[in-house]
Amino acid sequence: MSFNEIWDLLVGTFKTTGFPSLTWQHVVMWAIGCFFLYMAIVKDFEPLLLLPIGFGIFLVNFPNTPLFGYTESGHPELLQFFYKYGILWEVIPCLIFLGLGAMTDFEPMISNPKMLLIGAGAQLGVFVTFTGTILAGFTIKEAASVGIIGGADGPTTIYLTAKLAPHLLSANTLAAYSYMSLVPIIQAPIMRLMTSDKERLIKMKVGRRCSRTELVLFPLTCGGIIALMVPAVMPLMGMLMFGNLMRVSGVVKRLTDTAANPLMDIVTIFLGLSVGASMQAHVFLTYKPMLVFGLGLLDFVVCTAGGILTVKVINLMVKNKINPLIGNSGVSAIPMAPRLSQLVGQQYDKKNYLLMHAMAACLAGSIGSPAAAGMLISMFE
Amino acid sequence: MKRTIFAIFIGLMFGLVLAPLSLQAWGGGEPPWNAPLLPGGTTVKTESTAIYIEYNLPYEKVLAFYKDAMAKYPDEKFRDWSDQMYIEDQGGAQWHSIGIFKDGGAKTTVKITRDNMTWVFSTLAIRFAGVFFVLCVLWVFLNINSAVMKKFFPEKKKVAKA
Numbered sequence: 178m179s180f181n182e183i184w185d186l187l188v189g190t191f192k193t194t195g196f197p198s199l200t201w202q203h204v205v206m207w208a209i210g211c212f213f214l215y216m217a218i219v220k221d222f223e224p225l226l227l228l229p230i231g232f233g234i235f236l237v238n239f240p241n242t243p244l245f246g247y248t249e250s251g252h253p254e255l256l257q258f259f260y261k262y263g264i265l266w267e268v269i270p271c272l273i274f275l276g277l278g279a280m281t282d283f284e285p286m287i288s289n290p291k292m293l294l295i296g297a298g299a300q301l302g303v304f305v306t307f308t309g310t311i312l313a314g315f316t317i318k319e320a321a322s323v324g325i326i327g328g329a330d331g332p333t334t335i336y337l338t339a340k341l342a343p344h345l346l347s348a349n350t351l352a353a354y355s356y357m358s359l360v361p362i363i364q365a366p367i368m369r370l371m372t373s374d375k376e377r378l379i380k381m382k383v384g385r386r387c388s389r390t391e392l393v394l395f396p397l398t399c400g401g402i403i404a405l406m407v408p409a410v411m412p413l414m415g416m417l418m419f420g421n422l423m424r425v426s427g428v429v430k431r432l433t434d435t436a437a438n439p440l441m442d443i444v445t446i447f448l449g450l451s452v453g454a455s456m457q458a459h460v461f462l463t464y465k466p467m468l469v470f471g472l473g474l475l476d477f478v479v480c481t482a483g484g485i486l487t488v489k490v491i492n493l494m495v496k497n498k499i500n501p502l503i504g505n506s507g508v509s510a511i512p513m514a515p516r517l518s519q520l521v522g523q524q525y526d527k528k529n530y531l532l533m534h535a536m537a538a539c540l541a542g543s544i545g546s547p548a549a550a551g552m553l554i555s556m557f558e
Numbered sequence: 559m560k561r562t563i564f565a566i567f568i569g570l571m572f573g574l575v576l577a578p579l580s581l582q583a584w585g586g587g588e589p590p591w592n593a594p595l596l597p598g599g600t601t602v603k604t605e606s607t608a609i610y611i612e613y614n615l616p617y618e619k620v621l622a623f624y625k626d627a628m629a630k631y632p633d634e635k636f637r638d639w640s641d642q643m644y645i646e647d648q649g650g651a652q653w654h655s656i657g658i659f660k661d662g663g664a665k666t667t668v669k670i671t672r673d674n675m676t677w678v679f680s681t682l683a684i685r686f687a688g689v690f691f692v693l694c695v696l697w698v699f700l701n702i703n704s705a706v707m708k709k710f711f712p713e714k715k716k717v718a719k720a
Contacts, residue, residue, distance in 0.1 A: 290700035293693040300689050304682040311678060316633060316650045391707045398699050406692045541693065548692045552685040557635065557648055 198240035202458035210234030233453020256454035270332035271416045276441035278420020285537035288384035296541025298487025299507025300549040302327030302479030321553040327476030328546030329508035337550045347456040348466035352473035360513040364505045371485045377525040379500040392425040410551030506535040509542035591672040593653035594627035608671040620666045
């Protein structure tokens with residue numbers, strides 16, 4: 178064997194490695210992936226989601242790795258398989274809603290249906306941001322998918338984005354979950370800014386207890402009404418209501434536990450990995466994801482303001498006043514937003530317990546944001 | 559001070575929403591706003607946001623041209639209405655819609671409209687009101703539900719043990 182042959186062999190072997198195709202974009206994406214891993218592992222910041230997302234980003238941004246493409250025979254590679262059948266086929270968001278339904282107690286909202294209006298008012302940002310996003314040069318479908326970020330509802334954001342603008346999925350999902358985690362930082366100043374001392378001290382009546390029949394009828398009533406009025410969003414709402422029916426019926430405890438715990442965990446793993454894997458350098462390192470983060474923040478701010486303004490408007494018409502500090506919970510960031518309402522409320526009055534009322538507003542938001550998503554989907558059908 | 563900051567915040571919010579109205583760049587340009595155009599037509603009317611072009615061709619031929627032309631646009635939606643075939647741009651084109659009218663016999667009128675904020679605002683206002691409407695209906699039903707439950711299944715008062 179001559180030296181040249183050995184050299185060619187070595188060069189050929191070298192070419193099968195990832196080194197020749199390595200670019201600076203890959204390195205940037207590793208840094209982003211490692212940043213999320215750091216936030217999850219060291220700072221304990223949304224670890225359930227940021228750890229799989231961070232590792233997904235890290236994994237997929239190595240050249241020539243058979244992870245997110247298609248094989249020669251046309252089969253999706255591992256992470257592409259999760260992404261395609263889990264997210265693009267809209268299975269994972271629906272399964273998450275099933276788990277959420279099985280975990281959620283709607284009693285605070287059923288006993289105080291007024292709170293539904295706060296959930297609707299808090300969708301203001303969704304529609305305001307839509308306009309700003311178009312102005313920033315996005316298409317109408319992209320604008321709709323960015324707009325839903327303010328609803329602070331991860332699965333709904335994924336569902337709508339996968340339908341309308343799959344190329345923005347990673348940026349939108351990341352923005353939605355990031356802002357949900359930053360609820361105390363983003364919402365608290367707005368809450369203080371938009372409420373007076375007198376309003377912050379408003380005490381609300383404790384809600385009544387609901388009968389089991391009432392709780393069982395709720396998913397049927399709510400599911401039926403949403404199905405008739407916003408059919409586009411029934412895959413999400415149907416699963417949410419089914420999960421809740423399992424919970425309140427009390428007769429399928431094993432199924433409820435499975436939906437709320439193991440299934441939810443399994444789906445979260447695939448969701449995080451898939452979303453992370455979709456953040457490939459050539460897709461993510463463009464101006465649009467950066468704009469999504471900016472517009473998403475504005476969206477979240479306006480949604481928070483919308484919820485508080487809605488409470489103020491309701492207070493003009495009702496005898497039993499609502500504390501505007503629960504308006505921030507109209508976005509569906511459970512449990513951070515209600516917890517923040519409680520914390521801010523107790524800063525002004527130690528004996529003011531707003532948590533359950535804020536939970537009711539938050540549950541209304543979790544119905545409001547899919548309704549808003551359904552409205553946006555219907556624009557394109 | 560706080561009220562001033564609040565007023566500025568609200569002002570900025572409205573500013574962001576209303577800014578497109580004053581932007582000539584958005585939805586500007588000349589008719590037909592880069593929309594595909596079948597040659598041989600006569601412009602019958604021009605408005606600030608729309609242009610009407612008449613062809614001495616039957617509806618089917620005009621429609622066939624536009625179906626071919628739209629093949630390269632991934633974000634176009636065809637809506638077959640009773641009076642026209644309405645093609646809506648859901649992408650980033652300058653034009654908003656192309657309407658091919660059906661009732662012209664040997665002649666066919668095509669209406670091309672440009673992107674305009676009126677459409678954006680009106681559709682969003684309707685949809686935001688729609689979210690309220692949906693949740694209000696739910697509210698009414700929950701109230702009815704609660705009233706029925708209280709009537710037929712009154713809460714049992716606990717008797718205090720002596």
